[in-house]
Amino acid sequence: MDTPHSPTARTCSPSSSSMPASMGDRRSRMTGTPWPATSGATTANSALRIGAIGWEEEPATDVAMANMRAMLREAMEEGAFGISTGLDYPPGAYASTDELAALTNEAARHGGFYHTHVRYPLGDRFLDPFREAIEIGRRGNGPVHLTHFYHHQTHPGGPEQLLALVDEARQAGHDVTFDSYPYEWASTRLLIQLPQWVQSGGPMALKERLADGATRDRLRAEMTARGAAYTGPAGWADLRLGAFTRPENLRWESGTLADVMRETGSDALDAICDLLLAENLGVAQVTSGPWSETLPHFVRHPVGMVGTDSTFLGEKPSPRTYGSFPRILGQFVRDEQLLSLEEAVRKMTSAPAARLGLHDRGLLRNGYAADLVILDPARVRSNATYDEPRRFPDGIEYVVVNGQLVVDSGRHTGALPGRALRRGQKPQ
Numbered sequence: 001m002d003t004p005h006s007p008t009a010r011t012c013s014p015s016s017s018s019m020p021a022s023m024g025d026r027r028s029r030m031t032g033t034p035w036p037a038t039s040g041a042t043t044a045n046s047a048l049r050i051g052a053i054g055w056e057e058e059p060a061t062d063v064a065m066a067n068m069r070a071m072l073r074e075a076m077e078e079g080a081f082g083i084s085t086g087l088d089y090p091p092g093a094y095a096s097t098d099e100l101a102a103l104t105n106e107a108a109r110h111g112g113f114y115h116t117h118v119r120y121p122l123g124d125r126f127l128d129p130f131r132e133a134i135e136i137g138r139r140g141n142g143p144v145h146l147t148h149f150y151h152h153q154t155h156p157g158g159p160e161q162l163l164a165l166v167d168e169a170r171q172a173g174h175d176v177t178f179d180s181y182p183y184e185w186a187s188t189r190l191l192i193q194l195p196q197w198v199q200s201g202g203p204m205a206l207k208e209r210l211a212d213g214a215t216r217d218r219l220r221a222e223m224t225a226r227g228a229a230y231t232g233p234a235g236w237a238d239l240r241l242g243a244f245t246r247p248e249n250l251r252w253e254s255g256t257l258a259d260v261m262r263e264t265g266s267d268a269l270d271a272i273c274d275l276l277l278a279e280n281l282g283v284a285q286v287t288s289g290p291w292s293e294t295l296p297h298f299v300r301h302p303v304g305m306v307g308t309d310s311t312f313l314g315e316k317p318s319p320r321t322y323g324s325f326p327r328i329l330g331q332f333v334r335d336e337q338l339l340s341l342e343e344a345v346r347k348m349t350s351a352p353a354a355r356l357g358l359h360d361r362g363l364l365r366n367g368y369a370a371d372l373v374i375l376d377p378a379r380v381r382s383n384a385t386y387d388e389p390r391r392f393p394d395g396i397e398y399v400v401v402n403g404q405l406v407v408d409s410g411r412h413t414g415a416l417p418g419r420a421l422r423r424g425q426k427p428q
Helices: 023-031 045-052 062-077 097-109 128-140 159-171 203-210 213-225 247-252 257-264 268-278 292-300 320-335 341-348 350-356
Strands: 082-086 113-117 144-146 176-180 185-189 240-242 284-288 304-306 372-375 396-401 404-408
Touching (some): 045 097, 097 113, 097 128, 113 128, 128 144, 128 159, 159 292, 176 292, 203 268, 257 268, 292 304, 304 320, 304 350
Parallel strands (some): 113 144
Antiparallel strands (some): 240 284, 396 404
16 A cells, blocks of 8 residues: 655564654654663664555555655654665565665665665575675665675575675675674574565454464465474474563473473464464564574674674573674684784774764774773673573673763663764764
């Protein structure tokens, strides 16, 4: 459906169809709320689709495209850093390559970039998702940043092939960068286990389908077609569940889907559907992600940056939530000597600041914001693990944010000096 242009930069949870405030309103709310860290935001293509089309799996008409471009333009004028996608997640996943290229062009015209969690099910599920991302930047004449770029153990080729895509694009004159995190565990919503068509129409339509026996039969047939690993508990032994809220389900917190299947006698499909319905679609999962043996290829690459990626759901998120940066400094730099301390720090500070176009952050320089981490290189290390992901690191003694001491001798001071940044914001 086509809808009138409505206010901008919106996000929506998987269990709600409501639309929060514009990018400007969100920035104002963040600025007025005490917060320990500095933050900035991109505009999600899912939010634009909800505003212009809704949750339906349908192509964007000319009217819808005009509405999305107008909403994105408004968001960029209000300080968004670019457009972002999570192309495993509806309704943003319903966008075509052409649609995303047009939106990338709009963002680029205002100094923004295309920041993407790629369409992993596309084509060969290996190189094709990243080829599409680079093509979107090429068609849209905008910079591209590939987020959580890594090599999975199930990929048919090696990490060199993935990195060659970046190198070849840059040699052809395209601005392509990426970030990686140094953990083999990924986290997201349990909904990702279901095909995207089942989410068309939004959360209410999804819940109706999950409760329908005929729809479950169709889903079960699709899951069975994916292979024997998807039919029995053994195939789900490393998929840990979290973010439960109902008392009767708290026993599953940090358990696996295999545990649920064994105790309830359900197959995987019924277990997933029953849990999602009981928890208003809000169940989280942690499962295997990057192949640890090939992670150094990405961390060492000249245009690679260090990042993290997590959902703040449940008591046991991915360990990357608490451990990504100290793991690089302790394991990759000090213990394994895969890169120098200086290069690791650059990948965490000045390189991301340059990608975002921050004029007064990322370097120690007169007139720049005083954002500092003071650590002991001999002691710094991550303590976050799969079983205990919320353990804080060792060796980080002091943290200064916007000139205020936030961590003193390893303890939080209570200071909340964070602020919301705008794209193109000049030093004061």
